[in-house]
Amino acid sequence: MPLSEFDLIRRYFSDLSVHREDVILGVGDDCALLQPPAGQQLAVSMDTLVEGRHFSPGADANDLGYKCLAVNLSDLAAMGAEPAWATLGLTLPVADEHWLAAFAGGFAALAAAQKVQLVGGDTTRGPLSITVQVHGFVTPGEALRRDGARPGDLVYVSGTLGDAGLALRAGQGLGVADEHLPWLLKRLHRPTPRLALGQRLVGLASAAIDLSDGLGSDLRHICEASGVGAVLELGDLPLSPAVATHVSETGDWTLPLAAGDDYELCFTVPPHRQAEVEGLASRVSCPLTRVGMIERGSKLHAVLPDGQQIGGMPDGYDHFAHT
Amino acid sequence: MPLSEFDLIRRYFSDLSVHREDVILGVGDDCALLQPPAGQQLAVSMDTLVEGRHFSPGADANDLGYKCLAVNLSDLAAMGAEPAWATLGLTLPVADEHWLAAFAGGFAALAAAQKVQLVGGDTTRGPLSITVQVHGFVTPGEALRRDGARPGDLVYVSGTLGDAGLALRAGQGLGVADEHLPWLLKRLHRPTPRLALGQRLVGLASAAIDLSDGLGSDLRHICEASGVGAVLELGDLPLSPAVATHVSETGDWTLPLAAGDDYELCFTVPPHRQAEVEGLASRVSCPLTRVGMIERGSKLHAVLPDGQQIGGMPDGYDHFAHT
Numbered sequence: 001m002p003l004s005e006f007d008l009i010r011r012y013f014s015d016l017s018v019h020r021e022d023v024i025l026g027v028g029d030d031c032a033l034l035q036p037p038a039g040q041q042l043a044v045s046m047d048t049l050v051e052g053r054h055f056s057p058g059a060d061a062n063d064l065g066y067k068c069l070a071v072n073l074s075d076l077a078a079m080g081a082e083p084a085w086a087t088l089g090l091t092l093p094v095a096d097e098h099w100l101a102a103f104a105g106g107f108a109a110l111a112a113a114q115k116v117q118l119v120g121g122d123t124t125r126g127p128l129s130i131t132v133q134v135h136g137f138v139t140p141g142e143a144l145r146r147d148g149a150r151p152g153d154l155v156y157v158s159g160t161l162g163d164a165g166l167a168l169r170a171g172q173g174l175g176v177a178d179e180h181l182p183w184l185l186k187r188l189h190r191p192t193p194r195l196a197l198g199q200r201l202v203g204l205a206s207a208a209i210d211l212s213d214g215l216g217s218d219l220r221h222i223c224e225a226s227g228v229g230a231v232l233e234l235g236d237l238p239l240s241p242a243v244a245t246h247v248s249e250t251g252d253w254t255l256p257l258a259a260g261d262d263y264e265l266c267f268t269v270p271p272h273r274q275a276e277v278e279g280l281a282s283r284v285s286c287p288l289t290r291v292g293m294i295e296r297g298s299k300l301h302a303v304l305p306d307g308q309q310i311g312g313m314p315d316g317y318d319h320f321a322h323t
Numbered sequence: 324m325p326l327s328e329f330d331l332i333r334r335y336f337s338d339l340s341v342h343r344e345d346v347i348l349g350v351g352d353d354c355a356l357l358q359p360p361a362g363q364q365l366a367v368s369m370d371t372l373v374e375g376r377h378f379s380p381g382a383d384a385n386d387l388g389y390k391c392l393a394v395n396l397s398d399l400a401a402m403g404a405e406p407a408w409a410t411l412g413l414t415l416p417v418a419d420e421h422w423l424a425a426f427a428g429g430f431a432a433l434a435a436a437q438k439v440q441l442v443g444g445d446t447t448r449g450p451l452s453i454t455v456q457v458h459g460f461v462t463p464g465e466a467l468r469r470d471g472a473r474p475g476d477l478v479y480v481s482g483t484l485g486d487a488g489l490a491l492r493a494g495q496g497l498g499v500a501d502e503h504l505p506w507l508l509k510r511l512h513r514p515t516p517r518l519a520l521g522q523r524l525v526g527l528a529s530a531a532i533d534l535s536d537g538l539g540s541d542l543r544h545i546c547e548a549s550g551v552g553a554v555l556e557l558g559d560l561p562l563s564p565a566v567a568t569h570v571s572e573t574g575d576w577t578l579p580l581a582a583g584d585d586y587e588l589c590f591t592v593p594p595h596r597q598a599e600v601e602g603l604a605s606r607v608s609c610p611l612t613r614v615g616m617i618e619r620g621s622k623l624h625a626v627l628p629d630g631q632q633i634g635g636m637p638d639g640y641d642h643f644a645h646t
Binding site for chain 2: 024028029030031032033034036039041042043044045047048051053054075076078079081087089119120121122124125127129131133135136138140143145146147208209210
């Protein structure tokens with residue numbers, strides 16, 4: 001007998017081990033009932049992952065369960081929010097118990113680590129697609145927005161750039177040294193949302209965004225929202241050995257600037273607070289690298305390691321423009 | 324030049340005319356920032372509509388925009404919540420401007436009527452699928468849940484049952500008198516979420532659910548959550564003339580009991596408060612009909628108009644069991 005929808009939901013998603021006191025009623029009624037903390041604002045973000053677009057047919061279900069939550073938590077990180085609740089809209093071609101168990105396991109692992117409770121959602125039959133919404137808390141007036149960057153602010157990024165893009169290209173046949181592959185694949189399939197960093201940037205960063213589309217495109221969003229321009233020093237971009245090798249061999253900066261899927265934070269900081277940022281890196285176990293500066297105007301440009309200016313910046317991933 | 328994702332989102336969804344004061348930051352940053360009212364709980368619900376499953380290829384985009392919000396608001400209605408915010412995860416095979424304008428128009432019409440602001444979401448390319456999450460407010464302890472029905476409580480439903488199911492079957496070739504079709508199609512494509520009713524049932528109903536799967540299945544959810552049984556008097560079911568004709572001609576009760584997509588409320592009320600319910604119908608401009616009673620035990624059974632008991636109840640729509 002096929003599993004019914006209700007059996008499915010109950011079996012794999014009713015109990016993912018996180019039980020928060022602010023969840024009055026979780027999965028199983030018409031709505032979940034949640035108690036936001038007094039005086040806090042709610043930060044919410046929704047992201048969809050579609051088979052064939054964001055991941056390949058046959059992708060590992062445990063990785064997918066992890067990643068669909070991770071990319072959403074990355075948005076909370078970029079606002080400096082503390083994560084709390086998630087909902088999951090899961091559309092599946094078949095109700096495969098092994099797949100569901102693996103998917104739920106990947107989701108649960110990250111949810112438990114970040115104390116996020118799955119409180120509701122919907123399971124339907126159709127082409128594989130996963131929509132997650134996350135909900136977090138921020139103190140009024142303190143969220144990290146895109147519109148606060150000012151000329152003279154320093155531009156930072158966390159972690160390293162272009163690793164996920166290189167893993168993807170390796171899967172398409174680009175040669176990558178074997179010793180780099182496991183780590184690159186982890187960067188692609190199990191990105192680390194920079195939640196602790198985002199929360200510590202509250203009161204320090206003037207603007208922040210998470211790098212989902214690529215530094216070129218995402219920094220442009222900060223510039224447009226803030227009404228400023230920026231210069232990037234490409235020689236300062238933090239690159240893993242594999243990406244650094246690729247860039248030096250090809251002279252192509254697309255991976256760190258536009259491949260997307262980095263899920264690092266890009267943020268701006270007033271120059272007199274530089275020392276505070278640099279002290280933060282060790283406390284959040286994540287490198288923080290200065291990669292440029294905010295300027296007057298509206299232009300985003302880049303300087304190559306040899307000092308040569310380049311004009312056009314490769315664009316980030318855009319679901320409809322690049323098809 | 325193809326529209327970019329950002330252009331699409333900006334053009335059709337950044338400004339849908341509702342601007343709530345509790346939305347601190349809407350579409351356009353990593354997260355929306357929302358200010359829940361002091362002391363209230365948050366009710367949230369997420370529903371996905373998939374092409375080929377919940378609607379036919381080529382379905383009217385304006386209707387889809389309306390319906391994807393309506394089915395979610397129906398969940399808020401079933402909890403007695405006051406609607407506030409929505410998010411939209413929209414997956415589209417192509418970025419068709421006419422389709423998007425029509426879809427956004429249908430969504431906006433209902434959002435404006437219910438003072439719901441679209442605050443965020445995601446637009447991606449893929450097989451057509453729509454996920455909406457709604458957020459509303461309830462006073463702590465007052466939400467209408469499924470688990471409060473007690474033996475002796477009267478079972479009510481709003482509106483009429485089976486209309487959407489009959490419209491669907493008419494589309495598949497079942498003969499329906501022409502004069503009924505426009506109204507039946509409206510019941511299928513543009514259901515009315517019973518928000519005013521739900522809010523007035525707070526403090527009066529002992530349990531409530533919205534009828535998305537069909538009365539048989541949805542009343543069973545109330546029974547299971549409350550640890551009770553129920554009897555339905557089929558002769559008392561509120562049927563539109565078209566559905567009444569179909570049932571009397573065929574003797575088949577599947578449409579009102581199990582066709583689903585009614586988006587009416589089913590609720591239970593202690594017997595001494597019957598007069599209050601019956602006074603409510605005119606104030607919410609919606610018929611409220613007593614259709615049965617909650618009993619001890621765990622059995623859900625039905626009595627035909629001629630007094631004959633029937634055992635098994637047709638099941639409601641289940642996305643995975645019925646394929």
